């Protein structure tokens with residue numbers, strides 16, 4: 001195998017043949033832009049636990065936000081496979097970069113497009129697509145993570161409007177968001193979607209500090225104290241929990257592609273290192289134990305690529321079930337975590353320093369395994385699908 005051909009190294013089953021010319025063109029353009037405009041700044045941002053300067057605008061400029069939103073609203077008008085390909089390129093750089101694009105595209109723009117009024121779409125979607133506005137998605141609460149149906153945030157009728165009360169926690173981009181899609185229960189205990197904007201009375205944001213994971217992404221709390229909500233701030237098309245769950249399906253699908261990018265970056269880094277690093281007079285890549293690691297990693301990467309691609313095709317045909325998405329999210333994140341761990345071992349002590357991206361990917365992937373439904377919960381979703389019995 002030609003070692004200078006990095007695509008061939010990790011496209012073992014020639015899956016590129018299954019992509020259209022447009023997909024490949026999009027991938028090449030995102031790859032070139034993200035590696036030039038974002039990758040050089042990622043390690044430093046992660047070390048300093050700071051958001052990359054101007055990240056959202058850059059993502060907007062390179063067309064990485066709202067890929068599947070129609071062009072008339074500022075989106076890319078692309079298919080689901082294209083969205084996956086974009087997420088893969090972003091996460092090859094850092095999961096924080098992909099998270100920023102996932103939240104903006106799947107968790108903020110998608111619900112506005114699906115459930116918003118024409119006025120809301122025209123007002124928010126183009127600004128979100130360009131990265132001029134930063135959005136957040138508020139579902140998780142201090143007391144309710146895996147069980148969002150039990151949320152305590154409330155939306156109470158008050159004259160012609162409503163009052164929003166409660167708190168959301170672990171929210172990506174909370175400290176820097178201009179607006180947020182927030183999920184709350186009305187007086188009939190039905191889940192409603194609300195568009196909250198920065199500057200509304202009673203709305204505050206707080207950063208969660210000292211993270212060891214996704215350090216180049218900011219995370220925080222959204223707090224609502226009698227925030228006045230008008231009818232025009234509501235997402236009127238939302239049908240209870242189906243609203244937030246539909247957003248999560250879109251984001252989880254993107255994760256199943258994205259994490260392959262992180263895994264490939266770890267694998268390629270480790271392979272280059274193992275071919276050059278000499279111990280006992282030979283490259284460590286020549287030892288059977290190391291070759292086993294590479295063989296297993298490449299096998300798992302290839303299986304994950306097939307899963308993500310097939311899921312993308314099913315999604316484009318409108319045939320992907322939430323349960324299939326759960327399987328791909330869980331499998332591919334676990335695959336990426338294991339590849340990152342093995343790759344770090346291959347670099348020995350060098351594996352723990354920021355000169356190489358592996359430890360950063362490894363720490364990031366711990367969060368990716370937890371958010372958008374934990375590893376355990378996705379297993380239980382498959383279990384429920386298989387047996388017809390819910391274990392949660």
Ligand SMILES: Cc1cc2nc3c(=O)[nH]c(=O)nc-3n(C[C@H](O)[C@H](O)[C@H](O)COP(=O)(O)OP(=O)(O)OC[C@H]3O[C@@H](n4cnc5c(N)ncnc54)[C@H](O)[C@@H]3O)c2cc1C
Pocket residue numbers: 103136137138139140144145146147169170171172173213214219367370371372373374375376377380391392
């Ligand atoms: C960096 C980061 C960014 C995030 N961004 C967002 C965001 O933008 N918006 C948002 O709304 N949320 C966000 N989250 C929150 C994330 O979605 C939740 O952390 C996740 O849903 C899990 O909830 P929890 O942390 O409260 O864990 P818990 O629900 O308390 O679960 C703890 C453990 O118990 C297990 N468990 C729970 N219930 C069961 C059961 N029935 N059976 C077996 N095991 C069970 C879980 O698998 C897990 O291992 C983010 C989280 C992180 C870490």
